[in-house]
Amino acid sequence: MNKNQMHDMSSMSNQHDMSQMSHSDSMADMSSMSQHSGHMHMMAGGNMMNMDMGDMRRRFWWSLILMIPIIFITPLMGLDLPFTKTFPGSNWVTAILATALYIVGTKPFFTGAIAELKQKKPAMMSLISMGLLVTFWYSIYALLANTFLHSDVMDYFWEFATLVVIMLLGHLLEMSATMRAGDATTELRKLMPETAHVQHGDTFMDMPLSSLKNGMVVQVLAGEAFPGDGLVQSGQSQIDESLMTGESKPITKKVGDKVIGGTINGDATLLVLLNGVGNNSFIGQLENTLTHSQNAKSQAEDLATKVASWLFWLALAFAIGAFLIWTPLKGLNFAINIAVTTLVIACPHALGLAIPMVIQRTKAIAASDGILIKNHKNVIMAKNIQYALMDKTGTLTNGHFTVQKLVFTGIKEDDALAIMAGLESQSTHPLAKSLVSYVTDKKIQATPMTQVKVLNGYGVQGQLKNVTYTLASGRYLDENHIQYQALDDMGTVSYLTDGQQVLAAISQGDSIKTSTPQFIQDLKAAGITPVMVTGDNQQTANHVAQQLGITEVRAQTSPQDKIKLVKEYQSKGQVMMIGDGINDAPALAQANLSIAIGAGTQVAQASADAVLISPSLTKVIDLIHLARNANRKEIENLWWGAGYNVLAIPAAAGLFAFAGITLNPMIGAIVMSLSTVIVAINALLLRK
Template sequence: MKKMAMTKAPAKDMSNMDMHDMDMDMGNGQMMHMGNLKRKFWVSLILTLPLIIMSPMMGMQLPFQLIFHPWTDYLAAILGTAIFIYGGQPFFSGAKAELANRKPAMMTLIAMGIGVAFVYSIYAVVANNWLQVTPPVTDFFWELATLIDIMLLGHWIEMNTVMNAGSAVDNLAKLLPSSAHKIVAGQVSDVDVAALTTGDHVQVRAGEKIPADGVIVSGATSVNEAMVTGEARLVEKQVDAQVVGGSVNGEGTFEMRITGTGEDGYLAQVMKLVSDAQAAKSAQENMADRVAGLLFYAALTVAIVAFIVWMLVGNLALALSIAVTVLVIACPHALGLAVPLVVARSTAIAASHGLLIRNRDAMEQVKKLNYALMDKTGTLTAGNFKVAEYQSLDSAYTADQVLSIMASLETGSSHPLAVGILKAAKAQELTPVEATDSEQLTGVGLSGTVAGQTYQVVSAAYLDRQKLAYDQAAFNRLASAGNSVSYLIQDQQVLGYAAQGDQIKPEAKNLIDSLKAQHITPVMLTGDNAQSAQVVAKQLGITEVHASLLPEDKAKLVKQYQSDGSHVMMIGDGVNDAPSLASAEIGVAIGSGTDVAIDSADVVLVKSNPNDVVEFLELARNTTRKMTQNLWWGAGYNVITIPLAAGILAPWGFLLNPMVGAVVMSFSTVIVAINAMTLHVKKA
């Protein structure tokens, strides 16, 4: 399955963006400028008002038309031509691109409808005033003008709705301050935020907005991240804690090192994700285009057949009127709005709930899910390890020496187990020295040189594979209590161990229960020992557990579960989860995890909260349902009205007028827009 790589948004001042300066893709690469579209609508509407006075309304003569007679037809033709050329231009440009790609779709249908109406109306003027045909031919300038107005208004509403749907993310960008307190050689000076670069140190004072993404290097505070993560509470921040640009500092003052600014920042990436989501085509959007293409051929065929039939049973004027009605009715405006509005709304909701949807197709896979495979450490557990016990298994080393050497090897590592060992060494007032020649052993541990001696920190599974002797009874006792046990070895000799316990995340139980309620089987995949994994699994209610896994083992298990046609979601946060995240139909990365894992995922949980998986599943299902509803409504409207416009009920005295069809079409568009905006997701 192809994954979408996270791209970086161009660095720019997003706070000054005006909705009227924004462009929107109207299909096949045709861009519509928001301001131009708004202007076209108002100009066309103003020209339509006198046109209503000048032309017959569905065949009815108004008093004003008698006053301006005999020039009413010519004035109506002039106004109608101006509206047709000026207001209809976007639709003909779009149709040209569609036909150039040999894929007639929505814009082609619209252009065909208004084009036929215009030509027929010009014919009516000529026939009535120059040819003096009897009976007089009714022109469609009034219907043409109002149809163009409705189309322009609909696209304006669409663009406005799309932009408003992303307003939650736009507001994040506006949170960035204009200046920051940069620290250089101990001196604080105010600089423009745009001048900050990665690695700079800045001071953030009480109540100020944080200027960029970074890590606290001194001080402590509490931060309001509600606009970023949706979490409506203050989050305590200590040294080494990450902060996000745009969030608001509490009462404390701290110094931070910038890790991301401009195009590297979280807000810029979210803006880029929203932009990509609006422009990219999902499978259902492509289906909407295919449906519109079929409607083009169907409408053209029905119009031709109806024209021929009504020519035989009626006259030219009636046949042309019915053919025009068919083509006007076929305009698929509601179908064109069906999916984009839902996607825009869904993307904005996801961003405000701390969900980054990096591959939108993943949302359409949710309804097929059978299994949710998930890592243990950092996903179901907090990853805050605390050393419960450490011992020497070699008389040449004391327990403190074992812990000190392990801490030396782990210096500089951000792995949860490494952090636990370093904290224990600090608590015992041991002074580790940074190891040289450090090397990560994927799925095993790490190695390095301390005081000229080479050591390794490995798991019990590694000892078993290498058939190295160790105290099995002690391991079973510690592991059955839920501890992860790391061993220090040298030259294939076990020197000692450190056992660490972790805490289950409070939200993990709700995740498992929710998955089961949705008939999705939770499966634990972990590189930890089986006993520790079983302890966590039992507390959470997970019955399928795979422990002591290497990265390739996890990826193989994903494919194994997929082998019978099942669909799999993988949830993880570590480097060893990256292959399985990429292999699964849906890869969900915990936001606090490694960059490798996040880059391999379809969905990123910014808050690292397992409950957000539940919110994602609900949002995905609601989004897919809204898309389907809108597609059915948009296509169903055309399926019903085209035969009516062709005169299928004429034997019973019913012929559908073009204006009535336009009104019904606008009503259908409003329903699609309202349905999209009712999309929501409950807080898990």
Template sequence: MFKRLFFICLALTVPILYFEPMFQIWFRYQAIQFPGSTWIGPLLAIVIYFYGGWIFFVGAWREWHSKIGMMTLVSLAITVSFVYSLAVSLGLQGMPFYWELATLIDIMLLGHWIEMASVQGASRALEHLAKLVPSVAHRLVGDRVEDIAIQALQSNDRILIRPGEQIPIDGQVANGASSVNEAFLTGESRPVTKQVGDEVIAGAVNGEGALKVTVTRTGEQTTLSQIMRLVQEAQNSRSQYQVLADQVAYWLTLIAIGVGTLTFVIWLPLKDITFAINRAVTVLVITCPHALGLAIPLVIVNATAMAAKNGILVRNREAFERAKDIKIVAFDKTGTLTEGKFGVQTVYTDGMNDQEALAIAAALETLSEHPLGQAIVRDAETKGVPRLAATDFQAIAGKGISGLVRETTYFVGRPEWIQELGVQCADNLKQGLEAAEARGESVIALMDQTHVLALFALADQVRESARQAIHQLQDAGVQSVMITGDAEAVAKTVANALGIQRYYARVLPQDKASIVRSLKKEAPTVFVGDGINDAPALLEADLGVAIGAGTNVAIESADLVLIENDPLDVARALKLGKATYSKMIQNLLWATGYNVIAIPLAAGVAYSLGLLLDPAIGALFMSLSTVIVSINAMTLRRVKLA
């Protein structure tokens, strides 16, 4: 809308400038003359005033019901200049302000167009949340399976969840065993084993086994629906942030009205009414500089361009203004400080070397789709371990896998399987198991029919850039906090590895926002996350930052998105935010500072000394401030973020 208004008004402004006497004097040309040519300016100005200015009148009307600001100031300036100029065209002595009126509307429309272009559309977080849940469930009716809409499910219904399917509703496992990926919902990085009696949550992904589940919660009572409600509440409760230009415009409007009225009252008895009106109108017109409409948008456009080059997507322009005060950065763990995928940390062996153990385990796990098994396969490939072939492969749901490798039967699975198989475990392996579990690592056991041969300790791998990010934030005086749904041992291990002194473990989805709320009471807080469970916390924080590889709901709930999935970009974003805010302040000073001199001169304070600010000179001041504001905004690109 602003784009269309701007270009149409700009086209109508060109003839006004061409026929403007001041422009003819400045640029030394003679405009063509014909009957009625003197009315081209007034007629086009009328069209621009009502067509281009209407949006500002609507905005001013809304401001009058809350707090006056930029829209009120613009509306006042264009209305006074329009009415006065029309009166001059109809016979009142004075100089019309048609070209000032037209260009002021053009510049303000341009500024709003730039501003709107820098802001992303309304958040679609709730839509992405809704898409996570399948629309159809497999309900068990006796020995028959029927597909029905999840809205038709009721408590105590039994449903079938096949391997690889998303769980459509909250429930309790009635039959079967499987591993379930709940990382997006709970922040738990490892697949969670589900057996009879365990709870499953809507939106999680089933692993290798089939599950029969009894429905326990439907509709608004499901965990996912509760998270959706938290997101919606956070969106609705966020107060509207007043941009700095509006605050400046508020005071400038009061000054303009006050000084303009005072000017008229003082000069009316001292001079004639025409002089008094001229002085008052000049004050009102000069007080609304063109540059004020561009002061903030131009900085934001340059800042967003810089951010994009550094892998930071800006979804909310207010992020720059809030970044300057940040003192606490709260990180989600899984997928943010860690890579969100497992890697082999330690191998404990008995009777064979690490390479041989990896080769046998990888041969079996190659045929499995379990994420922990795939981590072993990746580690074997990375270390160049020779590939072995496995036959007679079998998957035992909830326990592990077995198969023949070099004519020997091997078992790979959970440590709990050791006792069930009745195989012997050496003392050094028992000690290794205890040490790995104390660190919160997941353990996979390799066994033959009589002994435990090896234990593989796996953990979510810490991002190397996360260490650098924490260090840079500490140097900048910003405290780092970790919030995770993982167990205490896992959280402690990752925190120690990164040098984070403060962390929260086993945090439920609905509690993350509460922790962020409490941190905000200590100091302005950033939250950095990537999961669905992070969305309420992202919205609750003073500044929400989403990892780009995260879920759409997290991205849509954030103010900034790290496209490259690099935690170092958090430090860069805060640095850019502070530099951007500084440029905003500088631009506002340049855009309004000349009023300290211009307003008194326009009011006629130096009239007795022979100094009287002509509207044309005031227009030059406005043009100069616009140029300065534009150049100053461009200098933001010199800031080095790396």
């Protein structure tokens, strides 16, 4: 399936709300999905087959070892090359080595061909397998005929060996460049705790996540990750859901509120009734979506599959036709030789390397420019990007809070900051860390406070010399009837009060990256419309968008909403998605081209087609230009690879014999090698 045919993640929100799931929907389901992390899923005529990367690598190296002596002791289509060293019995040595190579190296192709033929859609695997079968078994026949019947039949062991190795190399290059399906799901699983504190009467017992069932009540301590989705049964706490929802501010959760597995509990203990575990949890459905998204085939690969299918039928038709026509005209031996030569000429050496060579060249260029390409299929095909959907926090902004504004009334600045830092010094809250860091940088010593406690949903409170100080939100001041003048700022505002009056106000927010304004201008200059998509509130989103000149803004979006937005814009044109959080992962998987920021979460990086090593956005435009050039090179290589076969197959079959034009097998081999070299050189000529 391609990216535009993914499972609709909007169903996630409905399933996420379900309160009762089956016992089988446990974390064991998620664990089973990880078994594919070391495998690739290779398209075989629309069918999927698991192929272990390590197994493919071993097959390649053993095949290469076996091929080397074959090419030195075996003539190329009857031609002794300068390095060819035959000796008495060398033909039998070659046959033994080729047989070992047949056993070691051909299985992936035969398996793929069987899958294609079962679907009645022969393509690349069938074309390769046909070439392997003909070259090997005809060579065995030639060996036996020449040895025992004293015939003079040409073998194709040289062609067989090189075809196996070149095709294994091509697929190995493609696998290493594209198959990272396990990365995203592995990083998602890392968010979940290994065990959960399950309630049994008045006690709690630690149980592995694979044993969790819906309806269980679990205890989640301060600072722990939730083991599944559920509803708060007891307690109130601040929850960091930024990785999942994109909301940069911690969310207050109380009895009856939903919590998401993998998010982090704040400073209080909660009891949670589980209603979503395993594949039916929020993370489980994210994992399933990301796994399916890795199965995309690029347009160029689809074209290569179609070309291989055409060549398969073309070669087969010409071989059979040549055999039937030449048998009465020139005899059986001549007809067999023509038919075999036709099938050998059809071996897709150049076609098999056409795309993998461009993949490796593209990755090398991008890496030298600070970009890691993970999914070449979508990077190369993103040639007509029209919309750039971008997350705000961590993508357009730096992704961490900074102090933006301070106001002091009736207290010295240093004293106020020292008290604030003293109140926040033990907190792990992002706002608290930002404030403490700011005070430390100003070389102000935090004032030790006593009886410090967290006011869930409001702020923090402590005592100093019998005076109770509170650093809290405006809502706390309203509820406690403390008069204050609201600080006019777009950031998160907290107020320091002694219970009688407001002593200071602080606004904290996320600063815009220095590279962002130029990047937005570059996008517009390239004809790409920037769209900001964020989980933050509309006011904060509009404030950032106005500074950057972004006119299209979507705020308070969930991961499901982001997928819908990507699909909405895809109905208008090709979409690029740039993000850095787990909440961006499904949208990254859905987009035509997805880019993750190097400083972002590993899940986002694993889900993206490309990763920027630095947080700067200035390389994105370079990547788009590279993608367009690489796509052109792939198409050119397909023409070179297929063009040789289209011309050589009829010539080998004797179609032009009436004009005195025949294709000598030796000439065919030379042209075949030249075509492969041209494909390689053309790939190396790729530039940004």
